[in-house]
Amino acid sequence: MTQSGRGWDEALQNHLLNFIIKMNMLSIKNLHASVEGKQILKGINLDVRAGEVHAIMGPNGSGKSTLASVLAGREEYEVTEGSVDFLGKDILELSPEDRAREGLFLAFQYPVEIPGVSTTNFIKTALNEKRKYHGQEPLDAASFMKLMKEKINLVEINKSLLTRSINEGFSGGEKKKNEIFQMAMLEPVLTILDETDSGLDIDALRIVASGVNKLRNENRAIIVITHYQRLLDYLQPDFVHVLLNGKIVKNGTKELALELEEKGYDFIKDELSMAEAM
Amino acid sequence: MDVLEQTVTSEYKYGFVTDIETDTVAKGLSEDTIRLISSKKNEPEWMLNWRLKAYTHWLKMEDPEWANVHYPKIDFQDIIFYAAPKKKKSVNGLDEVDPELLKTFDKLGISLNEQKRLSGVAVDVVMDSVSVATSFKKQLSEVGIIFCSISEAIQNHPDLVKKYMGSVVPMTDNYFAALNSAVFTDGSFCYIPKGVRCPMELSTYFRINTENSGQFERTLIIAEEGSYVSYLEGCTAPKRDENQLHAAVVELVAHRKAEIKYSTVQNWFPGDKDGQGGIYNFVTKRGICLEEYAKISWSQVETGSAITWKYPSVILKGDNSIGEFYSVALTNHFQQADTGTKMIHLGKNTRSRIVSKGISAGKSQNSYRGLVRAGKNALNARNYSQCDSLLLGDKCGAHTFPYIESKNKTAIIEHEATTSKIGEDQLFYCRQRGIDTEAAVALIVTGFAKEVMNQLPMEFAVEAQKLLAISLEGSVG
Numbered sequence: 001m002t003q004s005g006r007g008w009d010e011a012l013q014n015h016l017l018n019f020i021i022k023m024n025m026l027s028i029k030n031l032h033a034s035v036e037g038k039q040i041l042k043g044i045n046l047d048v049r050a051g052e053v054h055a056i057m058g059p060n061g062s063g064k065s066t067l068a069s070v071l072a073g074r075e076e077y078e079v080t081e082g083s084v085d086f087l088g089k090d091i092l093e094l095s096p097e098d099r100a101r102e103g104l105f106l107a108f109q110y111p112v113e114i115p116g117v118s119t120t121n122f123i124k125t126a127l128n129e130k131r132k133y134h135g136q137e138p139l140d141a142a143s144f145m146k147l148m149k150e151k152i153n154l155v156e157i158n159k160s161l162l163t164r165s166i167n168e169g170f171s172g173g174e175k176k177k178n179e180i181f182q183m184a185m186l187e188p189v190l191t192i193l194d195e196t197d198s199g200l201d202i203d204a205l206r207i208v209a210s211g212v213n214k215l216r217n218e219n220r221a222i223i224v225i226t227h228y229q230r231l232l233d234y235l236q237p238d239f240v241h242v243l244l245n246g247k248i249v250k251n252g253t254k255e256l257a258l259e260l261e262e263k264g265y266d267f268i269k270d271e272l273s274m275a276e277a278m
Numbered sequence: 279m280d281v282l283e284q285t286v287t288s289e290y291k292y293g294f295v296t297d298i299e300t301d302t303v304a305k306g307l308s309e310d311t312i313r314l315i316s317s318k319k320n321e322p323e324w325m326l327n328w329r330l331k332a333y334t335h336w337l338k339m340e341d342p343e344w345a346n347v348h349y350p351k352i353d354f355q356d357i358i359f360y361a362a363p364k365k366k367k368s369v370n371g372l373d374e375v376d377p378e379l380l381k382t383f384d385k386l387g388i389s390l391n392e393q394k395r396l397s398g399v400a401v402d403v404v405m406d407s408v409s410v411a412t413s414f415k416k417q418l419s420e421v422g423i424i425f426c427s428i429s430e431a432i433q434n435h436p437d438l439v440k441k442y443m444g445s446v447v448p449m450t451d452n453y454f455a456a457l458n459s460a461v462f463t464d465g466s467f468c469y470i471p472k473g474v475r476c477p478m479e480l481s482t483y484f485r486i487n488t489e490n491s492g493q494f495e496r497t498l499i500i501a502e503e504g505s506y507v508s509y510l511e512g513c514t515a516p517k518r519d520e521n522q523l524h525a526a527v528v529e530l531v532a533h534r535k536a537e538i539k540y541s542t543v544q545n546w547f548p549g550d551k552d553g554q555g556g557i558y559n560f561v562t563k564r565g566i567c568l569e570e571y572a573k574i575s576w577s578q579v580e581t582g583s584a585i586t587w588k589y590p591s592v593i594l595k596g597d598n599s600i601g602e603f604y605s606v607a608l609t610n611h612f613q614q615a616d617t618g619t620k621m622i623h624l625g626k627n628t629r630s631r632i633v634s635k636g637i638s639a640g641k642s643q644n645s646y647r648g649l650v651r652a653g654k655n656a657l658n659a660r661n662y663s664q665c666d667s668l669l670l671g672d673k674c675g676a677h678t679f680p681y682i683e684s685k686n687k688t689a690i691i692e693h694e695a696t697t698s699k700i701g702e703d704q705l706f707y708c709r710q711r712g713i714d715t716e717a718a719v720a721l722i723v724t725g726f727a728k729e730v731m732n733q734l735p736m737e738f739a740v741e742a743q744k745l746l747a748i749s750l751e752g753s754v755g
Contacts (some may be wrong), residue, residue, distance in 0.1 A: 007614045072706075073709075075706075078323055096706065096710055097712050097713060097714045100712035101709075101712045106710050108707065112701070112704050112706075112707035113704075114708075114725055116724070116725025116728040116729075117721055117722065122696075123711075123712055125717065129713050129717065130712045133625075133712065162439070181518070182711065186712075251622065271523075
């Protein structure tokens, strides 16, 4: 089932592995959520297994970013119905920080500035909080620096950004690279890329995408939220889901994304209204 | 559902009381009280007369009401003006200090014994009204530095005391300075001779222990031509339901090309979460750059006290002299702080820099009050002030009162101010990375205060950073 262009052997292995485990890493069932009393998600169903890359596409206002926020635990969003199971745990019961420590990572659409807190210090604090949660000792300075060096090369981030206040005065591309750098450092199990491609020029997009690709492996899953095909050209998702008006209305493979790019979302709307009429 | 709104108790960890025999005088203030204090300290006649003169003047003064702080009138007849841990004889070495006292200071993390040598800090400790021990006196005296209690200085170095005491903060300066001049009981004295760079940090640790007592200490630091000294002070007090008064005076004198760096970590008991108890901290701190190229730098981290009223200032008299003020003032629960500085430019080409970071949480009120004055002879005087306020929650207040007076056209005075709130977005960003709310607030606040923290001596900076985090404990849910 996983054909990500990395050869049949690996794909077959993944396939078998998934078959044996027979477990979804993430299982979203009938998820309804509202913000300020307004219903945004109206029954989302989605299963994600280890190793898979899922793209969620949809027009503005369809609920894509709401889904990301609800999964990460933003408190303004109220879950009114449904369940979300992550690695066998009901994550809706967990605080945002515990979800993160369990291995859920959200690459923000708009990364937040924190004046006076260096990127290095921020990541070190995050990493050690996660280690503490898992009963591990904090990383000493030398091991941390070693890890940083390793990951810097992976995502081609400018070293000077690491000593500056996090995201403060960073360009759009630098902010997104920094998100991927944090992903590399924190090694999450499940990553949600929330419109990571927005505001990126083509070079930055390529660097960000190649960073993500290097971090892909059979134990990790990625959910890519995007408007456009262009990021998916690089990431080659296993599945594409179309979100419309708070519901997943169409599932497919990467070809679906190409079709959407060509025809726009209207063709799905047309399909849906035809189905209703019949 | 504002997570910052949920306020719970925070613990003040220095709130214990030492059970030690104390020599106290009866409550109340009169000429007799002053005579008694003076005689207990075996002071010379001139000192007593100085005190009495200050007292006479104080009687004619009224307490200031211009500050943005509110408290009931202080009943000076209900305060003990002298309380001293009893000692059998005069203390010459640490071996003779009451073990109970040593234990107290160990508990506070201030080691008076010789291992302190490793970190290179000489300490003078003042418990209630008297200095109980000063370390490293001998090593310092070898390079000609005098570091002792002010009481000892009055006995042993009367000429220096006579010359400088009251020269920067006159006894008539203000209500609390006049009171202090009349009843001050102890404090530190420090003299750095010409050309000497003090080989270690000097520090004084102030502790109020006795109930109903006030602490009125007086510190005097003199840096002769071309000398340098870095001085630190720390303060704590037990938890009590009543408010206690602390009215100190600090005077700094920097001669030609001398530099004094004065750092404070003030952590007097701030009162409990309902605003009960806490120290009234009414302090006059002022330095003078007497001659050219002198430099005075104040750094302060203020987290304690129910009320803080304090404006460490610099008079820039010498040409080309420099004044600096770096401050972090954090208020939580019902604390009130009105703090800032005065930079008085008198000489030519004098420069000053003010960086003030106010952090308000709970129901506290935090005000910055600063005066920058350029006199008519202060040609090319230059000042830069930056005042930033950070609010946690929406029940606290941050206020800025800058006063600028320029009497000559060549002076350049700049003032920048910002007010920000810790945003839900910032908190969520941290939490999504696995950093819980409390740790996130500490991280954000430390980042906010970084510029000032960087000014503190290394050892102090670590302590101050911890203190900020502790003081905010429980300010968020």
